[in-house]
Amino acid sequence: MNIVLFNNDLRISDHQPLTEAARAGEVLPVYVVEPSQWKGTPLSARHFQFVVESLEELSKGIEEKGGELFLAIGKIETVLDKLLDTYDSINLFAHNDSRLMEKIKEWAQQNQQLLFSFGPDLENISVKLLNNRLNSYLKEPIAEVPNRIDVPSKTPDFLFADFKKLNNFRVKGSKIRFGQQGGEMKAIETLDSFLEGRFANYIENQQKPLPSSLSSSRLSAYITWGNISVRYIYQKADEKLQACELEEDKIQLAEFLSKLTARVKICCMKMQHQQMAGVRGIKTDWNEDWFQRWLQGRTGIPIIDAAMRSLEKTGWMNFSLRAMVTSFIANTLLLDEKKPSAALAELYLDYEPAVHDFYIQQQAGMIGRMKIIDPVKVGRQLDPDGTFIRRYIPELSKLPDEYIHEPWLYPAFYQLGYEAPMVDVNKAYKNARLQYQAIRNEGKPGRKKEEGETEQLSFDI
Structure with a gap:
């Protein structure tokens, strides 16, 4: 059975694990609410709210392709054990920057199951190689959305598709009423509005508290939770930059692209705590x-x-x-x-x-x-x-x-x-x-x- 493990990649566009799994046959799309991600970490109710909003939209997108998104609450290893018991043999598809990837890798090795991970390998390499790999990845074709997602007729009872069951999962903190709403369509709308004109004052307003809330891209939360891929953003912004007639507009977008790639690089860095002696x-x-x-x-x-x-x-x-x-x-x-x-x-x-x-x-x-x-x-x-x-x-x-x-x-x-x-x-x-x-x-x-x-x-x- 081909199982797509969603985590911080809550979208169907430019989602290579989903694309490749659908090509291989029947697909079981799964999102695991892993307690270790939410308990004893800085993640809070506002993050969980954003994730649930993203999952609800992801579920609708998968349903439109004939599939169904399944949810599970529990340790990722326990969930994978139960899936293996159900199907005897499973193929796992996931992005290699998933926050659960280390646990998934270890489980796959111990249980001799195949894991297909996707995305650029940018960790533990030289700066030059990182730049080359990242640039190559950003220019690769966007992964196609599957025409159809076929879900197996047999699914284990512990999986569920009713989002109301997530209400019982408690996360510290409180929800927010005035924050950005999660979901792939919201992410794409935000990018589109930025490229349609909000970017014009990107540099001028970036330090100003209120104007920056309009002229900044406001994509950071959508990138964090994978409602939109960095590759998709990069290509759309670069396409807009190439079409710009005004040099000032090109400068704005070039600055944005520079910060976008810097963010990716920092996610790959191994931080060195080298605080000055005496601080x-x-x-x-x-x-x-x-x-x-x-x-x-x-x-x-x-x-x-x-x-x-x-x-x-x-x-x-x-x-x-x-x-x-x-x-x-x-x-x-x-x-x-x-x-x-x-x-x-x-x-x-x-x-x-x-x-x-x-x-x-x-x-x-x-x-x-x-x-x-x-x-x-x-x-x-x-x-x-x-x-x-x-x-x-x-x-x-x-x-x-x-x-x-x-x-x-x-x-x-x-x-x-x-x-x-x-x-x-x-x-x-x-x-x-x-x-x-x-x-x-x-x-x-x-x-x-x-x-x-x-x-x-x-x-x-």
Whole structure:
């Protein structure tokens, strides 16, 4: 029996495992809700909501081809054992970047069953070879959607197709009402609207909190959960770039493609924790109150609070805001970054472990230099008139522009109903810079950047 194991590839377009399995004969499409993916990890209810939305659309797409998507809850090894008991011999088809691939590989070897994995092999190779393989893969023809998917007449009882049964699977956190909706059609619509015109201000707006939510591609969550393939995005964007008449439009799309490929490369990197000697030594004792106020958007520093409140509500922030909130908690307040990192991962709808870890390490000084950002100064640059702040902090909606980034200076501040700053942000910023400068002078310089490594990764693809 040919079994397609879906995981973080929730689509039917450009899905080579599905295409090849359908060519081989009857196909059993399966998605396994593996508890180890959802329990004790940063994945949360908003991620599960997005996955269920994606699965519901995937199910309809498979049904239109004559097939049926089956679900199972349990350890992947247990599910595969039961499938093997049912069919005696199985062929497994999956993408090699599946989050469950290591378990699938080990099971297939132990049980002497065939595993056909698809996608570029980009791990543990040189930068040059990685670039060559990635470029070749991105230019390969898109895998055709099967004309028909034939499902076997005999299916084991433990598999189910009723999505209501997923309601009993509990995941920490809460769902969101205003985030992006999962599904292949939503992904394609988002790409189409980007290429039809939203890309025109891609570079200009990428650091601006509100404009970037429109001019960024907003594809990151769809890439994370595989509602759309990177190859499909690359080819459509490159096709648009070649057709552009204006040089400025070509520059915008070239920048987008550069960040798209950088994201793929970072997913393949083996992270090296090479934090400068002494960085751990300047960290302060853990302060749970500071952490909770940061997480809840109650620091009393408007740009930080607006960013965290928008993230809670929508599941997305642009790269500049991600850098700022991370730098504030880990570098300005000098708290250990592990717990804030996990909290952010739980909130980002586009949470991709490899990319997220790279980003946190980049900000906290484990890759290159620790980045200490003055939230008041940079807040003025990113949101000069306070439009973003006013949207997410209604307490400050009527505050004059000159006070919007430092409301504590407003004569009637205590009538606003907004938190007083939990720290003197200017003193905290200067103190962090002084302490970091001292260990830089004493310690060894950061490691030299290797060829092809990204200095700064913007998430706003």
